[in-house]
Amino acid sequence: MHFDGSTWWMFYDGTSRGRRHVGLATSADGRSFTRHPRNPLVLDAGAVDVQRVGGVWVMLRESGTGTLWSTSPDGLCWVDRGRLFGLSGASTDRFGQVTPHLQVVDGVPSAIWFGGASVVSWNRNRIAVAYPDGAPAPAGSGCTACVSAGLSCAAACQSALGATGGACGMPGSTDGSRCCACAPEGCERCIGASADCHAACVSAGAAGGWCATPGSTDGSRCCACW
Structure with a gap:
């Protein structure tokens, strides 16, 4: 959400038949919004964050390969800039970077916060941060x-x-x-070669799971799969 002194700008993503696209709605009072007639502005993009950096609009979006970005001079016509940075190589974001957010302080980008997808199902994300090249971590x-x-x-x-x-x-x-x-989680004695209960449940065909009975060696009770 952005306010330029007279108009509220709200960027959002919407879905139809499995695909997500980015749209814009504007408002004079911050309560009643009108969708822009040129929607969708960006195709096949979701979980976006839009910020103003100087006189340029910057949009971040999630992906399984890293954080992607686009720029625009007016907030309407966007140019895809590709991948801003890729996966770290650590387990934290092994399967992608989710819902990135650009932190701007006094008009200068200071950090990008995102959810590190540690499992393929994207339901065990971990908060992570990336800083500009050369900038020390606070x-x-x-x-x-x-x-x-x-x-x-x-x-x-x-x-x-x-x-x-x-x-x-x-x-x-x-x-x-x-x-x-x-x-450790406490269920190491009944997950075999899997990294944790979540991975064990996924390998067994479930959507995910957790260590429900730490210390147990009973495979039927140790992990709770869903």
Whole structure:
């Protein structure tokens, strides 16, 4: 949603028969909106975020290969710029980057926040962030002193130890051995070669699942599939 001093601009995506397209609706009072007659403005795009950067409109959109972007001088005629950045190579966004959001501070892009699709079904997404080239990650609290810039304890545990998750166990600590508390789900003894219960459920033909009975060795009770 954007307000230019006289008009509210609302960009949205809509779906019909499985395809999603981007449209625009405008309003003078922020309550009653009129769809633009040239809709759809962008074909086959969804989960978009539109921001003004200087005098240019910038649109981000999700994909299974990374974050895509387009630009426009007027918000109506858009040029597809392709992929802004690709997948990280980590498990966090192995299957795509979902619902990206461009953070603009004082007219300057400062970060892109997105959901990292850690499973193929896109229903176990993890909050991630990308910073402009050359820009340092902002200083934080918690356990940021003992993980790489921009990473969380969960990501550090997954990449370093192969754990399925983790949390900041000792906020403010700089001791890497105590800072992050890495812990498995608790269902490792009944998932076979799968990474976690979700992966085990998917391989069994279900849409997904979770560790319902941590510590159990009973395969029929360990994971709850849906």
